[in-house]
Amino acid sequence: MELTELKGLVRKHDNQLDHILQLNSELIKKIQLQKPQRNTNTTLRKRVFEVICFTTFALCTGMYIAANLEQTHLVVSGIIVHLFTLIAMIGSIGQVVLLKQIDYSKPIVEIRKKIELVNAHDLFFFKLMFLSAPIWWAYALVALDFILGFDLFIYLDAEFINRYIIINLLLILPVAWAFNKLSYKNLHIQWVRNTIGFFTGSDTKKALVFLNEIEEFEN
Numbered sequence: 347m348e349l350t351e352l353k354g355l356v357r358k359h360d361n362q363l364d365h366i367l368q369l370n371s372e373l374i375k376k377i378q379l380q381k382p383q384r385n386t387n388t389t390l391r392k393r394v395f396e397v398i399c400f401t402t403f404a405l406c407t408g409m410y411i412a413a414n415l416e417q418t419h420l421v422v423s424g425i426i427v428h429l430f431t432l433i434a435m436i437g438s439i440g441q442v443v444l445l446k447q448i449d450y451s452k453p454i455v456e457i458r459k460k461i462e463l464v465n466a467h468d469l470f471f472f473k474l475m476f477l478s479a480p481i482w483w484a485y486a487l488v489a490l491d492f493i494l495g496f497d498l499f500i501y502l503d504a505e506f507i508n509r510y511i512i513i514n515l516l517l518i519l520p521v522a523w524a525f526n527k528l529s530y531k532n533l534h535i536q537w538v539r540n541t542i543g544f545f546t547g548s549d550t551k552k553a554l555v556f557l558n559e560i561e562e563f564e565n
Contacts, residue, residue, distance in 0.1 A: 400435035465553035530554035
């Protein structure tokens with residue numbers, strides 16, 4: 347056999363080997379992504395349901411505000427609840443958009459980053475609840491009046507109301523500071539890591555750790 351023919355056979359063998367390795371790599375990637383893809387479809391249905399629920403709640407609070415325009419305390423409370431509902435609705439819409447943008451033909455790192463952003467969604471709701479802590483009274487007033495027709499505000503002592511408002515105004519800056527700290531970028535801070543883990547659960551914490559690792563890898 348001549349040297350030229352031998353080189354041709356070697357080249358052909360190399361091409362076949364490269365093709366086989368590529369097929370194996372694509373097969374492995376497909377197998378690895380089958381479960382995440384099924385989970386993504388399930389999560390998408392949940393997020394769509396969230397959007398429907400928050401949209402319905404936003405419409406209800408909007409009608410509640412319109413029906414109580416003559417009562418300032420109910421209007422203010424209703425607006426606060428309405429705004430936080432809109433924020434939650436927008437967050438869920440963002441999740442739906444993100445889920446629809448996941449392209450399983452893209453590199454695995456890019457896919458996993460979007461998946462983990464979805465998995466970390468519980469942190470968004472926790473931070474929203476945390477941010478609304480100083481104004482929880484708005485939820486109580488609206489809920490009691492809307493569900494039971496009971497206006498709690500008229501039975502509250504004026505001194506108690508003033509003291510409560512002052513205390514909650516003083517809480518705004520500490521709450522805003524803590525709200526900003528609660529991020530996967532700050533998982534190296536023990537109280538942040540413990541707080542997120544306690545209030546959101548292990549799955550969300552794992553997602554945040556993974557996001558932090560991806561960001562460090564990309565940088």
